[in-house]
Amino acid sequence: MKSIVRGVLAAAAFALAATGSAYALDPDPELTGTVHLMLPNFTTVRFVEKDGPAFVEAMKKYAPNIKVEIANGESNPSLQQQQVEAAITGDTKAIVLIAADPSLASASLFAAEKAGVPLIAYEHEASGGPVTYYTQFGALKVGQAQGKNAAAALSEGGPYKIARLYGNKGDFYTRATKEGQDEHLQPLIDAGKIEVVCEDYVPNWNPSEAQRIMEQCLTKTDGDFQAIVASNDGTAEGALAALVSQGLQGQIKILGGQDANVATLQNILLGLQHGTVLKNYPMLADSAARLVVAAIKKQQPEEGHINGEFDNGYGKIPTAFIDVTMIDQSNVGDVVEAGVWNWADVCTGAAANTQTCKDNAGK
Amino acid sequence: MASVERMPAPTNSKLLPRLAGLISGEWRYVPILVAIVLIWAFFGLLDPKFLSPRNLSNLSLQCIVTAMLALGLVPVLIIRQIDMSVAAISAVAATIAGQLLIAQNVSVWLAIAAGIAFGALVGLVQGRWITWTRTPAFLVTFGVSLVLAAVQLKLLPATGQINLFGTDITFLAGSYIDKTLSWGLAAVALVIFVAFRYASLTDARKAGLDRTATKHVVAPALIVAAVLVVVISALNRHNGVPVAVLILFTAIIVLSYIGKHTRFGIYLYATGANPSAVVRAGIKVDRIRMTAFVVCGAFAAFGGILAASRLLGVSAQSSGMGTLLLEAITAAVVGGTSLFGGRGSPWSALFGALAITSISNGIDLLGLGTEVKLATQGIVLVLATSVDSLAHRFAGGRQED
Numbered sequence: 116m117k118s119i120v121r122g123v124l125a126a127a128a129f130a131l132a133a134t135g136s137a138y139a140l141d142p143d144p145e146l147t148g149t150v151h152l153m154l155p156n157f158t159t160v161r162f163v164e165k166d167g168p169a170f171v172e173a174m175k176k177y178a179p180n181i182k183v184e185i186a187n188g189e190s191n192p193s194l195q196q197q198q199v200e201a202a203i204t205g206d207t208k209a210i211v212l213i214a215a216d217p218s219l220a221s222a223s224l225f226a227a228e229k230a231g232v233p234l235i236a237y238e239h240e241a242s243g244g245p246v247t248y249y250t251q252f253g254a255l256k257v258g259q260a261q262g263k264n265a266a267a268a269l270s271e272g273g274p275y276k277i278a279r280l281y282g283n284k285g286d287f288y289t290r291a292t293k294e295g296q297d298e299h300l301q302p303l304i305d306a307g308k309i310e311v312v313c314e315d316y317v318p319n320w321n322p323s324e325a326q327r328i329m330e331q332c333l334t335k336t337d338g339d340f341q342a343i344v345a346s347n348d349g350t351a352e353g354a355l356a357a358l359v360s361q362g363l364q365g366q367i368k369i370l371g372g373q374d375a376n377v378a379t380l381q382n383i384l385l386g387l388q389h390g391t392v393l394k395n396y397p398m399l400a401d402s403a404a405r406l407v408v409a410a411i412k413k414q415q416p417e418e419g420h421i422n423g424e425f426d427n428g429y430g431k432i433p434t435a436f437i438d439v440t441m442i443d444q445s446n447v448g449d450v451v452e453a454g455v456w457n458w459a460d461v462c463t464g465a466a467a468n469t470q471t472c473k474d475n476a477g478k
Numbered sequence: 479m480a481s482v483e484r485m486p487a488p489t490n491s492k493l494l495p496r497l498a499g500l501i502s503g504e505w506r507y508v509p510i511l512v513a514i515v516l517i518w519a520f521f522g523l524l525d526p527k528f529l530s531p532r533n534l535s536n537l538s539l540q541c542i543v544t545a546m547l548a549l550g551l552v553p554v555l556i557i558r559q560i561d562m563s564v565a566a567i568s569a570v571a572a573t574i575a576g577q578l579l580i581a582q583n584v585s586v587w588l589a590i591a592a593g594i595a596f597g598a599l600v601g602l603v604q605g606r607w608i609t610w611t612r613t614p615a616f617l618v619t620f621g622v623s624l625v626l627a628a629v630q631l632k633l634l635p636a637t638g639q640i641n642l643f644g645t646d647i648t649f650l651a652g653s654y655i656d657k658t659l660s661w662g663l664a665a666v667a668l669v670i671f672v673a674f675r676y677a678s679l680t681d682a683r684k685a686g687l688d689r690t691a692t693k694h695v696v697a698p699a700l701i702v703a704a705v706l707v708v709v710i711s712a713l714n715r716h717n718g719v720p721v722a723v724l725i726l727f728t729a730i731i732v733l734s735y736i737g738k739h740t741r742f743g744i745y746l747y748a749t750g751a752n753p754s755a756v757v758r759a760g761i762k763v764d765r766i767r768m769t770a771f772v773v774c775g776a777f778a779a780f781g782g783i784l785a786a787s788r789l790l791g792v793s794a795q796s797s798g799m800g801t802l803l804l805e806a807i808t809a810a811v812v813g814g815t816s817l818f819g820g821r822g823s824p825w826s827a828l829f830g831a832l833a834i835t836s837i838s839n840g841i842d843l844l845g846l847g848t849e850v851k852l853a854t855q856g857i858v859l860v861l862a863t864s865v866d867s868l869a870h871r872f873a874g875g876r877q878e879d
Contacts, residue, residue: 157631157794158631158794158795160634160636160637160638160794161638164636164638284847284848284849313845314845315842315845315847316847316848318848318851318852320795321795322789322791322793322795323785323789326788326789327540327838327839327842328842330536330540330842331533331536331839331842331843332842333532334527334530334532334533334536334843335525335527335843335845337532349793349795352789352790352791353789355643355790356788356789356790356791359643359648359652359790360539360651360652360788362717376637376638376639377637377638377639377641378639378640378641378643378791378793381641381643382641382643385643385644387643456637460635460636460637463580463581463641464580464640464641464642464643464644464645465641465643465644465645466641
């Protein structure tokens with residue numbers, strides 16, 4: 116009963132949030148032609164599986180007579196450039212670009228500007244050229260959510276010893292995530308409430324590397340620390356594997372996380388990881404669709420949609436920073452509500468036997 | 479040597495060619511064992527925890543996947559070929575095993591067997607294609623690795639990953655042998671070793687060679703016994719000997735036996751050292767080559783399954799990615815298997831993997847960071863292949879085995 120009430124409340128809260136973000140934008144059947152969505156690769160599954168379809172949906176909602184073409188840059192910036200050039204030649208109305216390599220998108224940006232095609236940068240920070248609008252979750256926001264959550268988890272008792280895992284060294288995303296975490300953790304470190312016993316960057320966010328780094332941290336400290344703050348779910352999963360191989364799962368907390376990976380959600384349900392930061396992909400896709408419509412109509416986006424700016428090295432781009440949600444054992448359902456995964460995806464393997472999965476069986 | 483180019487040694491010193499001859503011959507393991515001792519001493523001095531039982535236990539598990547892939551590469555390198563698809567095979571095999579286990583509820587043994595069978599099949603197809611078309615193995619296997627990357631993306635569920643936490647497959651990399659039992663197994667291994675040494679001693683004497691029992695049986699047995707005692711007592715002081723380590727040693731011993739004591743093994747080395755002579759002797763050389771690729775594919779697949787068992791999951795991001803391919807090739811070569819064919823043994827996979835894993839283990843323990851890790855990996859690769867090439871060159875391109 117209690118969980119039903121909680122589910123209803125969560126659903127209601129989410130519905131409010133969703134309507135709040137979607138504004139009142141009527142479908143405009145006058146708009147015609149083609150809009151191109153440029154995906155970066157096949158390896159980051161969310162772009163192909165989630166962002167792409169969600170963007171097509173959202174465009175249908177706001178401009179039912181516009182056709183959406185999707186191309187995939189296959190991790191190859193020069194292939195992506197060819198795709199952008201082809202779209203421009205084909206008289207596209209607007210391009211939504213998820214850069215295959217954010218630092219090598221400049222030529223595409225200038226090509227679009229020269230042809231007078233509006234270009235909306237999506238999630239990846241396409242740098243070194245003109246961009247009409249930029250919509251992203253923002254690594255800083257993600258880092259802040261991780262830091263706030265970790266600080267709350269470590270607020271009582273202590274002092275605590277922690278290990279920190281950052282992303283790939285040299286990435287903008289890694290730097291901004293760490294900066295966000297530091298806003299909440301640095302004061303505690305300065306006050307002596309938290310001591311960082313190990314910290315390292317994980318090459319390419321690779322979970323196997325994260326596992327070895329954590330195994331070595333356990334060796335170095337003889338397992339004497341209480342929590343790990345991981346910068347995304349892949350590295351958190353690697354850290355968990357290190358704890359499991361030493362029989363320490365559950366004894367050392369895993370904080371942080373982002374992406375709401377299915378394996379991580381399962382680990383959260385099993386009590387092996389504290390939480391993760393959910394990026395609600397349909398919300399980002401919805402924002403991109405609204406920016407596309409505004410750009411094609413040569414109108415300003417609705418009031419409040421653009422809530423900041425981002426300097427991409429060429430100029431300050433009007434940017435929509437989309438809110439992120441902290442997920443823990445109590446609100447895994449929000450991920451399902453957001454349409455990121457469904458219960459059948461989450462409730463496989465060992466997680467199928469958890470109470471949450473039993474409550475939601477068959478949904 | 480028919481097809482390997484002979485380069486004259488540039489110096490007149492007789493010491494250099496002799497040393498090079500020894501290194502490419504019976505002293506093959508000396509450089510790598512010296513390297514391991516130096517690496518361990520270096521990190522041990524910087525942080526004594528490097529040599530703690532806990533870290534040696536870490537090390538034994540961290541090197542397993544690389545060692546398994548390198549082990550499969552050994553027969554392929556011996557026949558003067560290369561397989562660039564081992565990391566991709568490992569990823570797809572792990573995906574197959576994981577999907578069968580989670581989505582199809584297949585038993586863990588069947589899932590593992592299916593993964594290994596897939597690896598062997600890919601090896602067979604590659605081997606047949608290479609021997610039939612005479613395309614360089616480098617290109618064929620590289621192309622296949624791209625196809626396999628696509629296959630993995632197709633096989634993974636829509637969520638992009640498989641969580642193996644709490645499933646039976648985790649026993650492979652996550653369980654340890656009972657402490658008393660490992661002493662028993664060590665005793666059995668020692669008895670078998672002595673029996674083999676003794677048999678080869680009597681063979682040598684029958685062939686009229688003058689060999690003493692002390693030098694040929696007793697001394698090696700004492701060395702093996704000492705190593706076993708040190709390793710097992712160190713690992714027993716932590717969690718015990720990992721099951722994965724036992725599997726690796728068993729595989730190495732079986733492959734060594736095949737290499738030394740079976741007709742196939744003798745043909746395998748001969749194919750690498752002098753293929754035209756083997757063909758003239760009426761041996762079906764293509765069949766030997768194909769078998770080498772099949773063995774390689776099967777071991778790569780098993781390595782991938784071990785990796786999944788260790789990481790408790792499979793995903794496009796974690797499996798077969800990063801530097802695994804290069805590490806596996808480096809391990810085999812740094813361990814003493816020649817890129818020029820004909821020389822090497824399964825033990826080189828273990829020694830090489832242990833050496834390069836020790837480096838990354840030590841760097842992570844000291845927290846030296848990504849830059850040091852990348853630079854060291856690169857330098858080790860260049861040095862390792864250079865030692866092999868120099869030994870080959872100064873030995874006048876002679877094949878010792």
